[in-house]
Amino acid sequence: MITMFSVPKPFRHHIGIIQRNAVQSWTLIRPRPEIILFGDDEGTAEVAKSFGVRHVPKVARNEYGTPLLNDPFEQAKRLATYDLLCYVNADIILMSDFLEAVRRIVRWKHRFLMVGRRWDIDIKEYVDFTMGWENRLRARVNCQGQLHPSTGIDYFVFPRRMWGDIPPLAIGRTTWDNWLIYQARAMHVPMIDATDSIMAVHQNHDYLHIPARGGDAWEGPEAKRNLQLAGGRGHVFTLKDATYTLGQDSPRPTLSRRHLQRRLQTLPCLYPYLRFLAIFMKAFIRVSGSLRWASKKNCPAKEVRLDAKQ
Known part of the structure; x- marks a missing residue:
């Protein structure tokens, strides 16, 4: 079994709809995972109660009110019932293929980082989760969705005690996810790209939740601080840095030309x-x-x- 945790934004307007869609999809994974929602933003406690998942209101934030990555990761390590953890962004719908992929990797190794690209799609309404919902959603994504480039990383599966000290990176700004991948590679942990096995559905949204004084997610002061805390652009790793890919069976080494070129490029860093x-x-x-x-x-x-x- 697995413990999934996330730090949602306030549950209001369109963001509230898509986050409810995401959390409900996680509750439908079988066997049902443990789910922990962190933060005291508007609606989080109510949503946690309505779906019967755990709620931890206290989470460390910076001066802009943005949650910091190190705190929920440390709390999840301490509070999780299971030794396998997954951090997932609160706008990502996951389906049955997620846990099937995790099982295949666990049979192969016990220490790893599993990540994957997301599928972007516009969803404005509450998803109908009645019987056959996965097939309907897959058909819609295949018709209307777009596979994000290698920078679209929204879920991270790893064993409880894998991480050491994590910098206080602002969640939802640039580089925090890239640092996790860099750190896994720096620790020589197998990094598995599960894109071919998992359809992770990202529900598109605006970024109006970012306070004006914090700038935007890519060029504001929080983004610049994240880059500095991560160790600079040399530590901005993406799915191009995966050492394995997951197909229908066990993970296979990434030996494509672009992967090998990237490995050569990052050799001095690692x-x-x-x-x-x-x-x-x-x-x-x-x-x-x-x-x-x-x-x-x-x-x-x-x-x-x-x-x-x-």
Whole structure:
């Protein structure tokens, strides 16, 4: 079993609708997970009571009122009934494929970080969760949704005692999620991209909940502080840094060219003592690429046509 936890925004207007959709979807996962909602924002206690999930009102915040990542993670580690935890953003609908994927990974390893890309879709209304809801939602997402790039990371599955000290990063601003991925890679924990196995549905919304004095989610003072706390842009990791992907069976190593190039790029960051090797390998790749280009450029036209016929 698994303990899922989240820090919702105030349950008002459209945000309230989509967050209710998300929480209700989690309660329908079987076997039902333990669910903890953190924070005392408007509606959180009432929603927790209506769905029969745990509510922890106290959560650390910065001067802008934004919850800080380290506090709910530390509290969840202490309060969770189960040793497997999942932090998930409160606008993400999850379905039965989520726990099926988790089971496959747990049979493979006990120490890991499972993440995945989300599917973005406009949902304005309460989802009808009567029989067949998953099939209806999947069909709608396949028709109207869009798979977010590798930066769209909204759920994190990990064992209870995996994290050490977590910086006080502002949740919902940039870089907090990237730092979690960086830290997992820095600890040499298998990082599994479950995008191919899990349809995580992100219900699109505006960002009017961010206070004006806090700027926006990407360029405001909270975002800049997050970047500083995370250790700079060199620690901004994404799903391109996954070391495994999850298909229908157990995880497979990521050996695509883009993954290997990214691994070479981050080698000095993760293994500082190998930085000179990384510089040499990058230079070798550049030179070999130039030689291949020059070889193709100087290839006689007749030989090219002959090769094409063959």
